[in-house]
Amino acid sequence: MAENGVVVRLEDVHKTYHTGEVEVHAVRGVSLEIGRGEFVAFMGSSGSGKSTLMNLLGCLDRPTEGRYLLDGDDVSGLDRDQLADIRNRKLGFVFQSFNLLARTSALENVELPLLYGESRLTNAELHARAIQVLAAVGLSGREDHHPSQLSGGQQQRVAIARALINNPEVVLADEPTGNLDSRTSTEIMDIFQKLNDRGITIVMVTHEPDIAAYAKRNIVMRDGAVQSDRAVTQRLTAESEMRKLAALP
Amino acid sequence: MRVDSTFKIAFRALRRNKLRSVLTALGIIIGVGAVIAMVSIGNGAKAQVEQQIASLGENVILIFSGSVTSSGIRTGWGNAGTLKIEDAEAIRREVPGVIAVSEEVISTSQVSAGNQNWFTRIYGESPEYFDIRKWPLSDGANFTSQDVRSANKVCVIGRTTASQVFGSESPIGQILRIKGVPFLVTGVLTAKGLSPQGTDQDDIVIMPYTSAMKRVIGGSTLRGINVQVATPNDLAPAQQQITELLRQRHNIRSGRDDDFTVRNQQEIAETATATSRVMTLLLGAIASVSLVVGGIGIMNIMLVSVTERTREIGVRLAVGAHGRDILTQFLIEAVTLSVIGGAIGILLGLGASRMLSVFAHWPTLISIPSIIAAFFVSAAVGIFFGFYPAREAARLDPIEALRYE
Numbered sequence: 001m002a003e004n005g006v007v008v009r010l011e012d013v014h015k016t017y018h019t020g021e022v023e024v025h026a027v028r029g030v031s032l033e034i035g036r037g038e039f040v041a042f043m044g045s046s047g048s049g050k051s052t053l054m055n056l057l058g059c060l061d062r063p064t065e066g067r068y069l070l071d072g073d074d075v076s077g078l079d080r081d082q083l084a085d086i087r088n089r090k091l092g093f094v095f096q097s098f099n100l101l102a103r104t105s106a107l108e109n110v111e112l113p114l115l116y117g118e119s120r121l122t123n124a125e126l127h128a129r130a131i132q133v134l135a136a137v138g139l140s141g142r143e144d145h146h147p148s149q150l151s152g153g154q155q156q157r158v159a160i161a162r163a164l165i166n167n168p169e170v171v172l173a174d175e176p177t178g179n180l181d182s183r184t185s186t187e188i189m190d191i192f193q194k195l196n197d198r199g200i201t202i203v204m205v206t207h208e209p210d211i212a213a214y215a216k217r218n219i220v221m222r223d224g225a226v227q228s229d230r231a232v233t234q235r236l237t238a239e240s241e242m243r244k245l246a247a248l249p
Numbered sequence: 250m251r252v253d254s255t256f257k258i259a260f261r262a263l264r265r266n267k268l269r270s271v272l273t274a275l276g277i278i279i280g281v282g283a284v285i286a287m288v289s290i291g292n293g294a295k296a297q298v299e300q301q302i303a304s305l306g307e308n309v310i311l312i313f314s315g316s317v318t319s320s321g322i323r324t325g326w327g328n329a330g331t332l333k334i335e336d337a338e339a340i341r342r343e344v345p346g347v348i349a350v351s352e353e354v355i356s357t358s359q360v361s362a363g364n365q366n367w368f369t370r371i372y373g374e375s376p377e378y379f380d381i382r383k384w385p386l387s388d389g390a391n392f393t394s395q396d397v398r399s400a401n402k403v404c405v406i407g408r409t410t411a412s413q414v415f416g417s418e419s420p421i422g423q424i425l426r427i428k429g430v431p432f433l434v435t436g437v438l439t440a441k442g443l444s445p446q447g448t449d450q451d452d453i454v455i456m457p458y459t460s461a462m463k464r465v466i467g468g469s470t471l472r473g474i475n476v477q478v479a480t481p482n483d484l485a486p487a488q489q490q491i492t493e494l495l496r497q498r499h500n501i502r503s504g505r506d507d508d509f510t511v512r513n514q515q516e517i518a519e520t521a522t523a524t525s526r527v528m529t530l531l532l533g534a535i536a537s538v539s540l541v542v543g544g545i546g547i548m549n550i551m552l553v554s555v556t557e558r559t560r561e562i563g564v565r566l567a568v569g570a571h572g573r574d575i576l577t578q579f580l581i582e583a584v585t586l587s588v589i590g591g592a593i594g595i596l597l598g599l600g601a602s603r604m605l606s607v608f609a610h611w612p613t614l615i616s617i618p619s620i621i622a623a624f625f626v627s628a629a630v631g632i633f634f635g636f637y638p639a640r641e642a643a644r645l646d647p648i649e650a651l652r653y654e
Binding site for chain 1: 254255257258261393415561563564565566567568569570571572573574647648
């Protein structure tokens with residue numbers, strides 16, 4: 001099990017892609033720890049390796065070198081199906097483009113990870129849990145809406161609910177506000193901050209500094225390595241930002 | 250992953266694209282429908298031929314008088330007069346398994362009664378002929394062995410002859426003149442319909458073969474001998490023994506050709522049904538092509554569907570689906586399309602063959618095995634043509650799939 005409340009531990013992780021004859025060193029020797037209950041934002045320009053690192057953290061990809069311990073277990077050597085099980089049990093994903101299933105109700109979208117899990121829930125238990133999680137992101141009463149009937153912010157909340165349904169160790173968010181306006185972005189950050197207050201670990205990739213300011217810790221990537229890693233000193237709270245926005249004429 | 254949710258996911262995906270699902274299934278519907286309808290037509294034709302063959306009687310061996318070559322002129326079967334009445338008696342006496350023998354002479358003649366006349370076939374037979382051919386009288390009485398012995402001027406007539414010569418009057422007890430000789434009509438046969446060769450079997454006059462030989466046709470030889478054996482197993486040995494017996498009686502040295510021909514009913518039936526069997530195969534093969542085309546249609550749509558739903562597949566993989574789950578999901582979609590298509594196709598095929606027999610009066614015969622086969626073939630088509638797209642979907646890399654635009 002995790003020692004010292006460390007959920008994510010990367011030890012000199014490398015990722016090299018072979019595209020034709022060119023070797024691309026996307027991540028070169030990253031070592032870091034993320035503790036339980038942290039809210040980390042990865043930043044960096046495109047090509048800095050933050051997306052590759054995110055894929056590694058999300059167990060969508062395996063490092064070419066180094067070790068990745070998730071919740072104390074080494075996951076760097078697992079095969080495709082074992083990684084799928086890890087993703088299902090320990091990780092929740094939130095994407096920039098929401099990635100909800102079209103023409104499928106919010107409820108069914110949220111239930112999706114449970115269908116692939118090992119849990120032996122009845123349909124009724126499944127629904128009850130999905131309804132509960134949807135309520136937690138403020139979408140009570142919209143269970144039967146299809147993604148096309150929901151606003152961008154609401155769709156992203158459905159996606160967050162989907163990420164939360166299996167009680168993951170870490171929620172991974174890849175540019176979660178990239179497709180949203182600033183007001184909706186603030187609302188999403190509000191949800192993240194509230195989830196984080198409840199003790200959920202959140203790792204987020206963003207290139208917007210003002211979004212990163214809602215996190216507790218900012219890691220800046222450059223050329224596949226960590227350039228800076230520091231705690232956020234002037235942390236924004238979404239709640240007060242929303243009050244400010246509301247006060248505007 | 251739970252089986253029921255895989256099915257649920259697959260069915261939901263099909264429901265989301267109703268029109269596409271219906272159009273995709275249409276290929277299989279038409280394919281299976283065509284196979285069922287075509288095979289039923291072929292089977293119907295075969296059954297009709299078999300029925301006609303069965304009208305020859307059961308376990309029958311036919312012996313035809315052989316051809317002889319005289320001054321270089323070959324006379325053709327039945328005309329050489331190599332079969333004698335004694336040959337028939339020898340068969341009756343010596344060949345085990347034989348239960349009935351009918352000596353046969355055949356001619357055609359003008360017949361008349363009152364002011365009506367008609368050209369018909371004259372058959373000389375023994376009374377056993379009617380048992381061999383399973384051809385009962387509908388009215389009156391048969392001629393007897395006594396009639397045969399005395400060569401009495403009696404006859405029974407077929408339905409067609411009866412109506413042509415006597416109209417609506419009962420022919421029983423009337424006089425029918427054949428080549429000027431008055432014959433007493435003792436009975437009318439039941440209608441037998443067309444022979445496999447298409448001749449009207451009811452256009453006939455049947456009399457004792459002795460009467461025919463003495464009073465109508467002349468000559469002292471038989472055209473043929475009809476033999477009936479007790480069981481189908483007796484056919485081959487009886488045929489063998491008849492051949493040996495006749496060769497011996499006709500003093501044919503080994504190495505010389507027979508001067509007679511022996512055929513059993515199975516051989517005749519096989520020849521006659523060969524055509525319709527080939528037709529069934531041909532129709533089925535052509536229809537199967539449309540089934541394959543339907544399968545390719547499924548494959549095409551499944552490939553499109555996989556491409557279109559790349560992101561969906563990416564999401565499923567990201568939240569924990571195994572490649573196997575994705576494979577199963579797409580395979581179930583393909584098989585569901587093809588099996589539902591197959592089921593509708595079976596109904597369509599049944600309807601089509603029913604319509605053909607009701608409106609076009611084609612003989613059709615639905616065979617249960619062909620329905621079961623069509624069903625399993627359509628499922629197999631779904632698996633076969635669905636596997637490649639499903640495997641493509643299962644092999645997708647989650648990162649690539651999520652990034653797919």
